[in-house]
Amino acid sequence: MPTYAYRQLAGKRVFTQDGTDIGDVEGFDIDTDTWTVVALEVKLERKQLERLNMEKPVFGSPSVKLSVDRVAGVSEAIILDVAFADLRFIDG
Numbered sequence: 001m002p003t004y005a006y007r008q009l010a011g012k013r014v015f016t017q018d019g020t021d022i023g024d025v026e027g028f029d030i031d032t033d034t035w036t037v038v039a040l041e042v043k044l045e046r047k048q049l050e051r052l053n054m055e056k057p058v059f060g061s062p063s064v065k066l067s068v069d070r071v072a073g074v075s076e077a078i079i080l081d082v083a084f085a086d087l088r089f090i091d092g
Contacts, residue, residue, distance in 0.1 A: 020084040065090040
């Protein structure tokens with residue numbers, strides 16, 4: 001299994017399976033019992049907020065958490081294994 005350093009993934013664009021650009025990797029959630037990454041923190045593109053039924057803040061854009069189980073591949077970008085319409089975020 002390939003491994004990546006934080007600096008290799010931070011800032012990478014995140015795309016759904018159907019090619020929708022949803023934002024950039026901003027951070028990770030780590031399970032400290034197993035020391036594995038369990039979620040990606042993605043800063044959403046403002047233009048996607050309405051499509052996701054999310055309120056636009058006055059400044060900036062919110063971040064959401066996506067399970068790493070949703071990652072289909074990593075190269076120049078991170079590709080998810082779900083279409084935009086099927087995106088589900090982790091609470092918290």
